[in-house]
Amino acid sequence: MARIIGGIGTSHVPTIGVAYDKGRQEDPVWAPLFEGYKPVAKWLAEKQPDVLLFFYNDHATTLFFDLYPTFALGVGERFPIADEGAGLRGLPDIRGDVDFQAHIGEALVNEEFDLAFFQNKPIDHGIASPLPLLWPHEPDWPGTVVPIAINVLQYPLPTARRCYRLGQAVRRAVESYPEDLKVVVVGTGGLSHQIHGERTGFNNTEWDLDFLETLRDEPERLTQLTHADYVRLGGAESVEQIMWLAMRGALGASLEEMHRNYYLMTTTAMTVVTYEERETAAAAQQREQEVA
Amino acid sequence: MARIIGGIGTSHVPTIGVAYDKGRQEDPVWAPLFEGYKPVAKWLAEKQPDVLLFFYNDHATTLFFDLYPTFALGVGERFPIADEGAGLRGLPDIRGDVDFQAHIGEALVNEEFDLAFFQNKPIDHGIASPLPLLWPHEPDWPGTVVPIAINVLQYPLPTARRCYRLGQAVRRAVESYPEDLKVVVVGTGGLSHQIHGERTGFNNTEWDLDFLETLRDEPERLTQLTHADYVRLGGAESVEQIMWLAMRGALGASLEEMHRNYYLMTTTAMTVVTYEERETAAAAQQREQEVA
């Protein structure tokens, strides 16, 4: 049986990708960001998940508004990393497991999630910005990705509650897959930022930290907020935090926050958090003690 | 308040469009089909709906499998009628009411239907085959269309139950629109036919008639069938009858079947049925008696 072994919330700011590609990992203004991902990469290297299941958004790159889905699951053995106007990056195509992707899709549609499906299409910074900070890519990525794109650009967006329920259904879908795959669920985007209109540059660290606490311990409360609430509290583009709610929905009731990094450099509160289910964390600790 | 004043179930066989365009309405092999639509056209001319809301499917014309939605609602003031390989037909573009379409879309997404939205795109025989048999088009169509495309081509399809629930939610969406619009809901496709593989040519009139009775009186029973059940009973492509279930979901519990025509000519059991809600039919009869 496939199972979820943990969760990650991460920003997906495109300039993270630019800084990564330019090798600015040690640059004093970028180091607090890149340092903050090292424990996450280490955690993944130890846990060795087979699959990262991403709740992310495409930024009108692969998906244009002439046909715009609420939820879109990607199917493919390879997804190129998208050209978003500045040319291609030097990263290998993202890998996929078609049978697992198809299973998740079938399970979700049968549970009345009305997914769209895309095949083999490019994936933009919604995944590609944080991915190389999480996983090595030489000679190739160590595992496969299930990309689930969520509309956070064109209103009506799926409600916060719907995203949370999507995550819950994804957990059931994962656990109904017979092969023994280890899956980490990842929600990308946020935290506070607004990057359009006169309100550009809005941030709210107090709300960001409150969001992280509530997400971990009382996620249902966050499902009651409207999109306008998210926009008011965290800025227009912070509404993409509903993708963190989808990730949270796929995890158990009681979570241990294993690591957190929060760095507000210019306009986006760049954040990464890893979670394990408390039972799992306790069991792991116990195993370690037994070995010692 | 907008309200639903009736429903139509209709086949959408592409050759109906070809026969229509060639003026074969009086041709003995086609007359039983075209005659059967006259009472429907008359009923619509009397009822004067402002909107026909279609549950239909695109046949991999406007929607290709590289990005394939489960449900897709069309937004546009004009939708061209598609070229499906044989060139264009001489019909005016289908008309739309963007504000009403957007309202239905917002209401459905807020009710946790994960629609995709398409803008101004061509519409194929899923609507264009029966439309000129329902509505006149000279100099232009008398009303607007809300097109809701349902995936009946690429598995996983939405379940029969999900389609029925979509119809129920559409009713609530229509009734929450403040403008006084009269809406007729239309489900297209079917009835029995299979047009691929060695089983091509399969029909089942007994099942077709049973389906029509059950749809009218006990639609919930039809929501329990799997796609394989529909395929076994009515042929692979008859699974598109789940779009009739969506139409049925948008109508009240007790229906009067005002008209039915069933003509199995070659491979598809070409069928058209109109429904009014029994309360409405009774009220209409009473009004007529009072006038007389």
Next chain:
Amino acid sequence: MFTQNPQTVAMPEGTYVFDLRTCNRRLAFNRFFWNMIRPEARQAFWDDEEAAMRAAGLDDEEMALVRARDWLGIVQAGVNFFVLEKWARVVRKTNLEVYAIMRGESFEEFMQTRAVPHAR
């Protein structure tokens, strides 16, 4: 394949489920037929069938199926009938003619099985 969509269990013989896996495996082949909704693609096919197939990235098996006009084989390989019927228009076959071929019957034999055998 590890799993099975419960909605598609016990499909009858002679029926081909077009699902996400099939679609992924045969995306280019399906796209080749789908393209026939565009007049330019139809013209390109009429002008040079082989070049059109190569440009669409078909593999050898797929090209052989097209050359042979093997309608049933194309469906069995994983092409959705609704893109295939677009190509039927291009090679001037009616759907009824394609149906007869998929059943392994002559057109006249097939029409004799229909309720209105002289319908066209």
Next chain:
Amino acid sequence: MFTQNPQTVAMPEGTYVFDLRTCNRRLAFNRFFWNMIRPEARQAFWDDEEAAMRAAGLDDEEMALVRARDWLGIVQAGVNFFVLEKWARVVRKTNLEVYAIMRGESFEEFMQTRAVPHAR
């Protein structure tokens, strides 16, 4: 407009809701910017801005906004920022520079409002 999505009631000032109606009204304008993910479209824009705009079917108001590099006006007209940022790459503006313009500030003024003012 008769209705209002309850999820978007009470949006703060200086925020523009990109919804289905906006999208329908400004589809060609959004597509013009979206096209910039393709190298050919970038080259066509560099080669002849006016021709590129005409080919994309922009109306006079839209063309004027592009000519004026009126970033805020473009957003206010109904362009989604995420297609607009693709064009920012093409005209060699960083996102931070565009942010400053939308706020009506010089780049240096804007950066002074940031947590790490010397970040780039």
